[in-house]
Amino acid sequence: MSPADGARPAQRDTSSPSVETPLLARYHSVRSHTAALTLPLSAEDQVVQSMPDASPVKWHQAHTTWFFETFLLQAFDPDYQVFDPGYAYLFNSYYEAVGPRRPRPERGLITRPSLSEVRAYRRHVDLAMADFLAGPAAERREVQALVELGLAHEEQHQELILMDVLHLFAQMPGDPVYQGPPPARRDDPGPARFLRFAGGLVPVGHSGGGFAFDNEGPRHDVWLEPYGLADRLVTNGEWLEFIEDDGYRKADLWLSDGWALIQREGWSHPLYWRLDHAGGWWEMTLAGAVPLDPHAPVAHVSYYEADAYAHWRGKRLPTEAEWEHAVRRQGEGGELRQASDELWQWTASAYLGYPGFRPAAGAVGEYNGKFMIGQMVLRGGCSATPEGHVRPSYRNFFQPHQRWMFSGVRLAEDQAAAEADIDAFRQDVVAGLSQPRKRLPSKYFYDARGAALFEEICRLPEYYPTRTEMALLDHVAGEIAAHIPDGAALIEYGSGASLKTRRLLDAAPQIAAYTPVDISTEALLEAAEAIRRLYPRLLVEPVAADFTQAFALPAVAEGRPRVGFFPGSTIGNFEADEAARFLAEARKLLGAGGRMIVGADLVKDEGVLIRAYDDAQGVTAAFNFNLLARIDRELDADIDLGKFAHRAVWNARDSRIEMHLLSTEDQVFEVAGREFSMRAGETIHTENSHKYTVEAFEALAARGGWRLAARWISPDPAFAIFLLQE
Secondary structure, eight states, X not given: OOGGGOOOOOOOOOOOOSSOOHHHHHHHHHHHHHHHHTTTSOTTTTTOOOSTTOOOHHHHHHHHHHHHIIIIIHHHOTTOOOSOTTHHHHHOOSOTTTOOOOOGGGGGGOOOSOHHHHHHHHHHHHHHHHHHXXXXXXXXXXXXXXHHHHHHHHHHHHHHHHHHHHHHHHTSTTOOOSSOSXXXXXXXXXXXXXXXXXXXXXXXXXXXXXXXXGGGOSOEEEEEOOEEEESSOOBHHHHHHHHHTTGGGOGGGSOHHHHHHHHHHTOOSOTTEEEOTTSOEEEEETTEEEEOOTTSBOOSOOHHHHHXXXXXXXXXXXXXXXXXXXXXXXXXXXXOOSSSSSOEEEEEEEOOOOTTOOOOSSGGGGTTGGGOSSOEEEESOOTTSOTTOOOTTOOEEEOTTOOSSSEEOOOEEEOOHHHHHHHHHHHHHHHHHTSSSOBOOGXXXXXXXXXXXXXXXXXXXXXXXXXXXXXXXXXXXXXXXXXXXXXXXXXXXXXXXXXXHHHHHHHOTTOOEEEEEESOHHHHHHHHHHHHHHOTTSEEOOEESOTTSOBOOOGGGTTSOEEEEEOTTGGGGSOHHHHHHHHHHHHHHHOTTOEEEXXXXXXXXXXXXXXXXXXXXXHHHHHHHHHHHHHHHHTTOOOOGGGEEEEEEEETTTTEEEEEEEESSOEEEEETTEEEEEOTTOEEEEEEEEOBOHHHHHHHHHHTTOEEEEEEEOSSSOEEEEEEEX
């Protein structure tokens, strides 16, 4: 097309409406952002098409304009004059109901209209839309819905512009820069941790309220088995290990189509990686070629590559339902990092319609439904995604071989609760018994038998901590309750039988939800059911997890102020560094404005302490021996409990009571297929119970990012309850 092909419509009045509605303001904002994205580009940059999957930037600008012209102005404004009838053929993408269109691979051959004419086209439509949205038609729901769809559509093309520019520039000599400077080098993110999710029957899809694409609904229930999801994305450094282990050359890691593809195309690394003459890796980015950052997330990988990497790691990709469930459940203090601000994340889910999905009638119905074949779903968002564009239910989709988009990898694993618990138990026991000074983690005391024994310990006359803390709670529960916000969710760490919880719930009826967290699933479920019976209006949702590791909060804690509850001086079981880390992690999980109520035993006479941990009836000894019995039962061991004795000692230097299992003779035993030997007098260290001064605990809390807001101290034998705030 050229100006000689025919006269243009007369220019419309360029004055803005006297009152700009929110919808019109959003229209101007989105359209202006598209124009801003083109500013670093020359006219020549905006004409070239680097591959059939990409489109020229000029075409993106014209196509998004054509959408508003076709589906709004022509449909609803009888006075609108089409800018150029020929543009319907040039800039229609895939709407068959609208008419014929230019084949996608030939978009780079459209040199006419010129860039200046496309910009004039955008101005013409923008002025018409400004008039249109200032008029009565803008009050119609159908119009509002189409405008929102058009704006979301344009935001998608804003991301596509950056994808296509990067691919174009990666083909050019000289590594051109779209926009600098290069991003700062990342800090080491540390090992990926797998957050555990119990699964169950969970809702998936858009819940209503606000804009969503039709493919995000209908909302429906999906059954999920227990699973784990990595707390961060796979890094470049981790991908390098895959390459160095010949991951691209091992056919057994790859799906058949993926293996054929990488053989045919010669793939051996992510799309924009390259080696220099010295053997160093570089990566092409929008800021030009930069040295590969090993701590940054790996980007621009296909589904086939993501799946092969997951198999190499002995993991898998998450389903889209798992991903959405995890994101919705983590809450403000969650540990699921890089959910929507770095890279889209491949899932193992094919792009299909949800149960009950029906495309809209007419051409707009072609927006999503017609592509529900041969594509895989990605979830999240990326650094190129416009702010506010995505949500947890958002479904992106690409073909499994494509990788020019900003795609990354988050790993998942199957994690049936019992199997995961046994595996962790086995690893920790073998590791502990393999140390020169043998030790076992105290968290494994609390199977169903151990929890029952501990409740018996709490009733012993020698064991003052529980009795003293209970009495203190009875006396000050009302004062503590005054610090708990209305509608709060109470998160209890290591809940046991939840006996102390009842004191707090009675004093604080404003608590709306309760989540007990415990490693012993059997005891946890029994305690949760008891609380449900006693407090029928309270929302109760337990989490079976090791609270010393990252875990996700359930739905009942979403959108509520959160209060942590950690009674029983269990914090004294941690080493100082572990306790500080635990408090820091709790602060993150509880989120902004969170509070933490912690019970802690105070320093006192040594005789009182020894008797509390070595009672005359031998209940504490049975509690200690039960750990060996559990190892015998669950880990195929042959330990003779008769060759051990219970010992409790006061370590004044470290201000703690220590519990040990003393070998009474030389012995050899087997655990999980491993043989261990012990000499007479050698011990297995099973538990510490640190005792604090107020000053020492305040310093510990500060290391975890908390300040001491209040404290309550019992008469001797002294015990304290501390209230911590950010």
